[in-house]
Amino acid sequence: MTKVKSAIDFTPVRAYNVPISFLGVNMSNQFEKYSNTFAKMIQCPTVSSSGAEYFDKFQQVLKEEFPLVFSNLEVFYPGKDKDSESRAILLKWKGKSDRRPMVLMAHQDVVPASPETWKYDPYGGTLEDGKIWGRGAMDCKNTLFITINAVEELIAEGFVPEHDVYLSYSDCEENSGMGAPYAVQWFKDHDVHPVVAVDEGGAIVENAFPGMKMPFAMVGIMEKGYADVRFTAHSKGGHSSSPPNNTPLARLGAFIDYCETHVLFKRSMSKPALQMLKGVSTGLGGPLKFITKHAKGFAPLIVKALPMITPFGKALLGTTMVFTMAQSSDAPNVIPQSASVVANLRFGPGDKSADCIAKLTDLAKKYDLEVEVLTCREHSAFVDTECDEYKHFVDTMRECFPEIGISPYLMFGGTDCRHMQTIVPCAIRCTPCRLNPQQLASMHASDENIDVQSLIDGTAFFKKFISNFK
Ligand SMILES: [Zn+2]
Structure with missing residues (x-):
């Protein structure tokens, strides 16, 4: 593997400099493109409360990497009028109707990392073994990547969604900040009533339950108090x-x-x-x-x-x-x-x-x-697993990952989604990415990483989730 240069100067670089043909695997353009873009996102150390300039740089990377999103969607900065340091971002993709809007959520911020306990630079975005390594790789710049990337690719294909699609990315989830509440206030102020929200939470995991024989998508339907x-x-x-x-x-x-x-x-x-x-x-x-x-x-x-x-x-x-x-x-x-x-x-x-x-x-x-x-x-409300929106999520999961099990999941931890749930009846917490036990254990710990294949699969999921939503 090749270590990349320091992220501190914010220079987006390739995550590796080994010629593709030397790697012994058939790396598609998509693999290379996704790896490079995701590495650049990891290379922005957007630690919660680290300062607005880190988030500005991160959003600059998003603008460069997802140009169609930023030229086709309306961009809002909820809460910036109340707090000039707020870097929550909300994007609106106008659909054929505003009747059944959806919100796809993630957070831009990450928890700090101590480089001495990591195999690779936590802000290096190193590509090794088919995985991108770095803070935020699975909590949850992956969620942000697969949602915004799905929209980018759908726009490139000329697709127009049936209903409005919102992308809501808070900047302070890890310290329970105001990013998501500001977005919720924006929806209230604009009289917009999303029918479904999807945020981080569960994932496709092995050993979801003692004795489990197959990978399972654990779909968060509520959060404990x-x-x-x-x-x-x-x-x-x-x-x-x-x-x-x-x-x-x-x-x-x-x-x-x-x-x-x-x-x-x-x-x-x-x-x-x-x-x-x-x-x-x-x-x-x-x-x-x-x-x-x-x-x-x-x-x-x-x-x-x-x-x-x-x-x-x-x-x-x-x-x-x-x-x-x-x-x-x-x-x-x-x-x-x-x-x-x-x-x-x-x-x-x-x-x-x-x-x-x-x-x-x-x-x-x-x-x-x-x-x-x-x-x-208090604990959040819970999602009605009989509602059409939840079923649509599960159907899309079955279509994209036919070999896995799917189960509702009671979340012990918290996400931004609890704020959205106060205005959205179906607030689903699950990132459609596979995580092995090491990856799951790396949340808020050392050696966080994600398979590039998971970014490919996750993007395909959200493209289907959006395009089949009626
Ligand atoms: Zn998170």
Whole structure:
């Protein structure tokens, strides 16, 4: 392989300089074109909150690489009037009608990367082994590429969509910024009512469920709720040489231990969990296939057993809580006057945040702890998997990837799509790209990469998704 020059000077370069005929594989023009364009996108280090100039450069690359999109679509910058640093971008492709608009979403920003832990430069866009390596390769410049590229190619083919198509790319998804809310406000202000949105979320993955025998497209139909809660223990402090009982850290420790060793929030089989288990049953074998296929009847057994087998079971069947941060005295010989821990909660479809936090507050009282909710949101609504738009997504998936299974999926993490879901009834979270286990594990970690073939397949998917949407 060949390392490319540094991305810092923003010079778009080829991701490799090995003559195509020397690679021993038949690299099509499409492969080369997609690789080069995608490498240029990776080479822009659009780390969230890194500064508007990084996003300006990224958008310049988009303008150069997708000229038909930028000359045929109307371009808007939602939120820029409120915040001059905002770089959210919204593109409108006028269709034959404005009756059933769709929104294809992605985010331009990426999380930071520590180059010393990477095989290749995280902003190099290196092509190796048929894959492009770099931050954002699968979260989610791939989603951005396959949606905008599909539109570019359809315009080149002279296609006009039946209904308006919007491309909405936020600039701050990774730090839960305002990019997507600004876009939602734009739709409200312009009285536009999209009927379907597609954003990142699930993907085509192996081992989507323990014992899975085939790759599955996991199609996100809802997101769990989210909260960060701080628990603080106070004391008079003092010198550590004559300690009293029940010091702040001891109370916090006992509280943490209780929370970790008890089921605080009732687990249950929610509708999305049931849909997911039934969905994955086709890819399982033996008793697991039977149990998941008849998940409703086996619900009491699954709710009891699955969380014992895998943490995934706990997350699927209820609200989870984990302690993630701690703070206490500054010196080893000082008893803290106050010490605190922060817990992160993910609310299941059966739970309201207020009920969970009330329960925690009652429990915290027993340990003489103060409770402060730092941030909180409810779980999203869920997509009706019987609606035409969802079926269209699944039908397109079947057509493009006939050999895979497809299942609805309850998302444990968050996406921009939760904002769009407040105005769009069918908000689907899935990027039609194959990810192997290494690629899946590279999200927000080292060695993020995507197969160029996935960019080819994903583009073909969205071309079909748009052109067959009536
Ligand atoms: Zn993402």
